Amino acid sequence: MCGIFGYVGARNAIDIVIEGLRRLEYRGYDSAGLAGVQENQIVFSKEVGKISVLEREVRKQTFQVPAAIAQTRWATHGKATQVNAHPHFDKERSLALVHNGIIENHDDLRRGLKDQGVSFVSETDTEVVAHLIAYHYDGDLLGAIQQAVAQLKGAYAVALVHRDFPDQIIAIAHEAPLVIGIGNHEAFLSSDPRAFAFYTRQAIYLSNSEIAIIKAETQHVYSTHASIDKEYCLLEQEFGEPSKGEFEHYTLKEIYEQPQTIRNALASRFVVEYGTAIFEELTFEDRDLLSVERVLILACGTSWHAGCIAAYMLGELAHISAQVEISSEFRYKNPLIPPGTLVIAISQSGETADTIAAIREVKAKGARVLGVCNVQGSTLVREADETLFLKAGPEIGVCSTKAFTSQVVVLSLFTLLMARRKYVDYESFFFLGRRYMYPTCLEGALKLKEMSYINANGYAAGEVKHGPLALIGEQCPVVALCADRITYGKLLGNLMEIKARHGKILAIASQKDRHLEEIVDDVIYVPVSRDELAVIPVTVVTQLLAYNIAQLRGMDIDHPRHLAKSVTVE
Numbered sequence: 001m002c003g004i005f006g007y008v009g010a011r012n013a014i015d016i017v018i019e020g021l022r023r024l025e026y027r028g029y030d031s032a033g034l035a036g037v038q039e040n041q042i043v044f045s046k047e048v049g050k051i052s053v054l055e056r057e058v059r060k061q062t063f064q065v066p067a068a069i070a071q072t073r074w075a076t077h078g079k080a081t082q083v084n085a086h087p088h089f090d091k092e093r094s095l096a097l098v099h100n101g102i103i104e105n106h107d108d109l110r111r112g113l114k115d116q117g118v119s120f121v122s123e124t125d126t127e128v129v130a131h132l133i134a135y136h137y138d139g140d141l142l143g144a145i146q147q148a149v150a151q152l153k154g155a156y157a158v159a160l161v162h163r164d165f166p167d168q169i170i171a172i173a174h175e176a177p178l179v180i181g182i183g184n185h186e187a188f189l190s191s192d193p194r195a196f197a198f199y200t201r202q203a204i205y206l207s208n209s210e211i212a213i214i215k216a217e218t219q220h221v222y223s224t225h226a227s228i229d230k231e232y233c234l235l236e237q238e239f240g241e242p243s244k245g246e247f248e249h250y251t252l253k254e255i256y257e258q259p260q261t262i263r264n265a266l267a268s269r270f271v272v273e274y275g276t277a278i279f280e281e282l283t284f285e286d287r288d289l290l291s292v293e294r295v296l297i298l299a300c301g302t303s304w305h306a307g308c309i310a311a312y313m314l315g316e317l318a319h320i321s322a323q324v325e326i327s328s329e330f331r332y333k334n335p336l337i338p339p340g341t342l343v344i345a346i347s348q349s350g351e352t353a354d355t356i357a358a359i360r361e362v363k364a365k366g367a368r369v370l371g372v373c374n375v376q377g378s379t380l381v382r383e384a385d386e387t388l389f390l391k392a393g394p395e396i397g398v399c400s401t402k403a404f405t406s407q408v409v410v411l412s413l414f415t416l417l418m419a420r421r422k423y424v425d426y427e428s429f430f431f432l433g434r435r436y437m438y439p440t441c442l443e444g445a446l447k448l449k450e451m452s453y454i455n456a457n458g459y460a461a462g463e464v465k466h467g468p469l470a471l472i473g474e475q476c477p478v479v480a481l482c483a484d485r486i487t488y489g490k491l492l493g494n495l496m497e498i499k500a501r502h503g504k505i506l507a508i509a510s511q512k513d514r515h516l517e518e519i520v521d522d523v524i525y526v527p528v529s530r531d532e533l534a535v536i537p538v539t540v541v542t543q544l545l546a547y548n549i550a551q552l553r554g555m556d557i558d559h560p561r562h563l564a565k566s567v568t569v570e
């Protein structure tokens with residue numbers, strides 16, 4: 001896909017932008033070009049094919065420019081020809097600009113400009129922008145751009161040089177990524193900050209019809225009518241120089257990186273002792289996650305495939321209904337987003353236009369968006385409410401490989417996190433057991449009642465069919481204490497009766513048993529011990545169950561209502 005790079009400063013601007021284009025090469029392109037201002041004339045070069053072809057042509061010239069813009073083009077409007085390659089110019093060639101994105105109303109604008117006598121040389125939507133700015137220009141370049149921006153529709157990132165201002169570049173961004181890099185007496189511009197992170201990690205992200213006048217010493221940002229104070233940010237991710245190492249292609253290297261990238265996705269997130277997942281970066285409150293009734297997954301291409309797998313996992317393991325949509329289709333469905341919907345947007349790059357547009361649509365309808373992304377600082381990360389990072393390192397090969405497996409790992413951890421919350425919403429529980437496990441049931445039920453104010457009844461399992469079975473059903477899970485060896489077989493029979501009535505069963509057991517696992521929904525194992533002593537580990541599990549449910553329900557656990565530590569009255 002298209003990439004933009006710009007530079008202003010004391011270094012050789014042409015060398016720097018060619019190097020910048022090389023760092024953007026991984027995005028895929030079919031032609032490349034660059035421009036600057038020399039002796040108050042626009043100078044440029046553009047070629048079909050590889051950046052090396054462009055560089056060969058540029059070396060035949062004697063370009064000396066204080067500022068330069070450059071682009072790799074991936075054809076959308078017009079074939080991959082030299083004429084259609086960027087930069088594009090106005091009639092007088094007073095300005096040159098490069099552009100990523102699509103000007104949706106280019107036909108209307110072109111017609112209007114033609115009526116004013118403007119003639120076009122290329123088939124691109126980009127050329128319209130050059131003529132439009134020139135049409136409004138009367139010595140006030142910012143004013144002309146502001147007027148043009150007010151007329152443009154679509155998503156676009158533009159870099160521009162003008163012969164009247166040789167030592168500056170202008171950036172224009174609307175719903176397409178464009179980032180300024182602030183160096184020491186120099187500045188950079190790119191659609192991907194990775195391309196300049198080698199020089200500086202101080203950055204300003206542009207968006208929403210913002211216009212930046214970028215000089216070596218100053219960088220000012222404007223809206224269509226006023227100046228704006230923009231926050232600087234520090235690029236967090238380690239954007240090292242990409243290298244193929246011993247591999248012939250980045251793609252092969254990235255396929256072979258997967259043992260490590262999968263480890264990165266898991267590291268410090270999968271908590272073996274508790275069998276659950278923790279995401280340090282996730283600041284959603286427990287109550288936010290608990291209120292999730294359904295999940296809507298939005299993504300494109302390979303990321304959509306990961307989303308389809310996540311939907312199965314969420315449904316089967318966390319019992320949360322999940323719908324997966326291709327972002328580009330979803331945008332045009334005027335979707336209803338019922339309360340309780342969590343939107344998960346999956347994108348390796350965090351810049352896929354359809355996915356970004358889809359999340360804007362759902363956010364406007366009040367949905368919470370959880371991003372799953374590999375690139376810090378990307379548009380998805382900035383616009384989602386929260387993001388889970390893949391930690392897969394840069395994916396340079398155009399075909400997504402390692403990102404997919406990392407997406408599946410992160411989404412399965414998220415499923416685990418959600419699945420671990422599934423006993424929290426019930427308002428009624430039965431605790432069942434026999435012999436030593438019977439009083440243990442009574443104690444377990446008491447703890448749940450005290451800590452979480454949930455109606456919990458402890459029963460001798462054999463007694464259930466004499467009445468309480470009437471209450472068993474999907475809305476009332478059973479905690480089955482299965483650690484009494486003498487009555488174990490009989491208890492399994494009781495559990496079968498419950499299962500036949502659609503009861504949900506969480507077992508606490510002391511020995512692995514295939515029969516038990518086939519009957520119940522979930523099992524927590526405790527160490528094997530004598531029946532009398534099994535009371536202790538089983539009780540600890542019921543205490544922790546009560547504690548965790550109470551905590552997730554936001555209870556005042558140390559001071560339950562209406563209770564006192566010492567009851568000193570009769």
Ligand code: F6R
Binds near residue numbers: 301348351
């Ligand atoms: C296929 C491929 C594409 C991307 C798609 C979404 O190998 O790379 O299908 O998966 O363009 O990209 P992201 O994940 O960056 O949103």
